[in-house]
Amino acid sequence: MSQSNPVIVLKVGGALLQSESGMAELMGVVANMMSDGQKVIFVHGGGCLVDEQLTANGKETIKLDGLRVTPSDQIPIVVGALAGTSNKLLQAAAIKAGIVAVGMSLADGNTVDAVVKNENLGLVGEVTPKDASYLTYLLSQGWLPICSSIAVSAQGDMLNVNADQAATALAKLVAGQLVLLSDVPGVLDGNGELIDQLNQQQISDLVQQGVIEKGMKVKVEAALEVAQWMGKPVQVASWKQPQQLIALSNGQSVGTQIQP
């Protein structure tokens, strides 16, 4: 692995946080990659932990097109689950794997601009890349940034950002190689078979047919946005096969490749 590889922006979905062995295996692979000189930024979700905490607090969840409607009385619970528990679970797994990890959120270090996405969604944020200095400093120290998808607007409102969209902004900011790891091997067709490659037209057809829906629709659209921005493919794969990351950093394709 060469020092000149682009930064890998690795996004993991919330289901990973419910698997101690999954987190340990993935962090083991990341530790090896980092000791070979590969720079990595971790971005995480935690939708299932948010679900659990909202239910425990007697709150209902509504999702529109894969995004959680976030009323102001729910934001403290969402922030606690994502910037708190989820972030520290991953940081703990990283430390156990011997990695020097810095837990952060989108609100730290002037990294992104955040605005309310759409009033109908409540305190849901849309983020755009702003200043890479903080991340660049952490990477220059050989540390692993672990970023939750909580942002703060210029008006001081805490905002809930979909984690695939958070990863999109950070990948653009550092011109990194985006890898979206979920609990499925990649994008599946109507028969549940893995699709190796998808372009914009195929994505739009599968979305229209209802084959790609909910969280996967948000994910694939985030991947396509970065693929087109960078002019190179983005991978959607599974955290259940962390060795695939090594193959990926050696230039091989794993999971589903989203084409520019």
Ligand SMILES: Nc1ncnc2c1ncn2[C@@H]1O[C@H](COP(=O)(O)OP(=O)(O)O)[C@@H](O)[C@H]1O
């Ligand atoms: N065509 C598809 N292929 C794979 N998964 C799909 C598809 N359409 C919908 N999904 C759903 O999307 C989920 C992944 O999105 P999401 O739950 O947001 O994952 P994560 O939390 O890892 O970001 C899968 O677990 C599956 O339930």
Ligand SMILES: CC(=O)N[C@@H](CCC(=O)OP(=O)(O)O)C(=O)O
């Ligand atoms: C606005 C919005 O939908 N935010 C997401 C943030 C967490 C997330 O994206 O988690 P996964 O990656 O595990 O799906 C949520 O509240 O669930």
